[in-house]
Amino acid sequence: MKSINKTMIEHAIKIARAVKANSFLVCVDISPDIATLAEEIKKITGVIIVTREDEELSEDINKFAKRLDIPNVNLTRMGKIKIAIAKGIVLGFFKKGDKIVCLSGVPKFGYADSIIVIDVGKEFEILTSDFISDVLEAIQPEVFNAVLNLACELAAQGREYRKVGTIFVLGDDDKVMQLSQQMIINPFLGYPEEQLNILNPELEETIKEFSAIDGAFIIKENGVLVTAGRHLNAAPDSRDLPAGLGSRHIAAAGITSVTKAAAIVVSESSGNVSVFKNGKLFVTIEKPVE
Numbered sequence: 081m082k083s084i085n086k087t088m089i090e091h092a093i094k095i096a097r098a099v100k101a102n103s104f105l106v107c108v109d110i111s112p113d114i115a116t117l118a119e120e121i122k123k124i125t126g127v128i129i130v131t132r133e134d135e136e137l138s139e140d141i142n143k144f145a146k147r148l149d150i151p152n153v154n155l156t157r158m159g160k161i162k163i164a165i166a167k168g169i170v171l172g173f174f175k176k177g178d179k180i181v182c183l184s185g186v187p188k189f190g191y192a193d194s195i196i197v198i199d200v201g202k203e204f205e206i207l208t209s210d211f212i213s214d215v216l217e218a219i220q221p222e223v224f225n226a227v228l229n230l231a232c233e234l235a236a237q238g239r240e241y242r243k244v245g246t247i248f249v250l251g252d253d254d255k256v257m258q259l260s261q262q263m264i265i266n267p268f269l270g271y272p273e274e275q276l277n278i279l280n281p282e283l284e285e286t287i288k289e290f291s292a293i294d295g296a297f298i299i300k301e302n303g304v305l306v307t308a309g310r311h312l313n314a315a316p317d318s319r320d321l322p323a324g325l326g327s328r329h330i331a332a333a334g335i336t337s338v339t340k341a342a343a344i345v346v347s348e349s350s351g352n353v354s355v356f357k358n359g360k361l362f363v364t365i366e367k368p369v370e
Contacts, residue, residue, distance in 0.1 A: 088192040092183045096124050099197055102178040103128055103168075106145075107160040108185035108192045128173065130164045133229075146173065151229040153236035157184040157194055159365045163228065165200065166355060166363045170224045176201040218251030218340040223303040226279055228355070230287060231344045235351045235367055239288055245348025247296035247328050252340040253306050256298055259335060263295045264309035278303045291346070296331070314338045316359050332356040 096104050103126035127145040132152045148171075150163050161182045168174045178200045185192040227248045238244055249256050267290060268276055278287065278299060287297070287305075295309040314334035325333075332343035337359025345354045351367030 084191045084193075088183060088195065092181055092192075092195045093124055095195060095197065096181040099179050099181065101181045101197070102126055103174060103180045105148075105161065105164060105168075105180050105182040106130060107157070107164060107182055126173070128164070128168065130160060148173070149225070149229075151232040151236075153232050155232070156366060157186065158196075159367075160184060161196065161198070162363050162365050163232065165198065166365075167225050167228065169200070170219075170221045172221075174200050219301050219342055220303065222279060223299065223301065224250060224342065226303065227299065227344055228353070230278070230284065231346050231353045232365065234288060234291055235346045235353050235365075239292055242292075243348050243351065244291045244346065245328055246291040246293075246346050247312070247332050248299060248344045249296050249310075249312070249332070249335055250299050250342045250344070251301040253298050253300045255339045256312075256335060256341050257306065257310075259314045259338060260296070260298070260310045260312045262307065262309065263311050264293060266307040267309070268305050268307055273304045276305045278305060296335075296343075329354060329356070329361075333359050333361070336360075 092104070095101075101124070104124045105128050107130040128148050129145045130148050130150055133149045148164050148168060150160060150167075155163065161184060165174060165180065174180065180198045180200065182194075182196040182198060183192050184194045184196065227250060231246075231248060234244055234246065276283070283305070290297070290308045293309045295311055297308045298306040298310050300306060312331040312335045314331075314337065316330060316333040316337045326347065326349065328345050328347065332345045332354070333356050335341060336343050336356045342362075343356045345356065347354070353365045353367075355362040355364075
């Protein structure tokens with residue numbers, strides 16, 4: 081396995097140089113082999129190690145690479161890359177026009193088996209020069225990342241062995257509330273804001289429990305939960321949407337088309353996670369086939 085990893089890393093480095101890549105994204109656990117090739121890796125611009133939240137990187141790697149956490153769930157090769165790039169865009173790691181060389185593989189095999197070159201502007205078609213500032217104006221990056229992690233966990237694990245589908249609407253909460261209506265009694269009403277922040281890990285089980293309720297979660301730009309079980313009223317222009325989207329996706333597209341909010345949708349039927357901004361589909365992270 082070691083020789084395979086070294087060979088893949090060496091070829092990925094050559095490709096990164098040839099295409100003048102802005103970033104070198106490692107989406108598979110080959111940390112020991114990367115450490116042994118530290119001198120070569122250091123010559124590449126923007127090394128980013130994609131790792132699960134509970135994993136630690138060696139001191140050698142931390143010296144020359146950034147870290148990007150993804151949720152601790154099973155993801156496809158492309159799923160890992162998509163979630164890493166979506167998070168990286170919001171964190172300001174990537175921008176339109178960047179070329180990224182991605183080294184990926186399947187965790188259970190223990191070695192890299194894929195090298196993919198991604199043009200951020202072409203792969204993420206709705207990305208525009210003001211997209212990142214637009215997102216950051218409405219949502220704190222750590223809030224976006226926490227909700228995306230939570231959505232991927234819900235999609236992969238469901239709730240009490242049942243599939244769930246839900247919508248998280250992030251940012252511009254005042255306007256979102258004006259364009260929606262409560263379907264149930266607000267379960268978060270009356271609690272102090274410091275107890276309702278989605279960045280608080282103690283809230284995770286509560287959120288997962290309420291994900292079984294119809295309607296959307298509304299979340300402030302700083303992560304405070306406003307309500308759950310909210311019906312979104314805004315209707316999108318269907319011409320801008322891919323065919324075959326369900327009612328949750330249409331609702332998410334609608335609310336993001338008339339507000340500055342972003343929306344993350346967990347599909348009950350497919351288990352995919354989709355992100356909407358400005359009324360358009362930003363990225364879909366597919367659930368792996370069991």
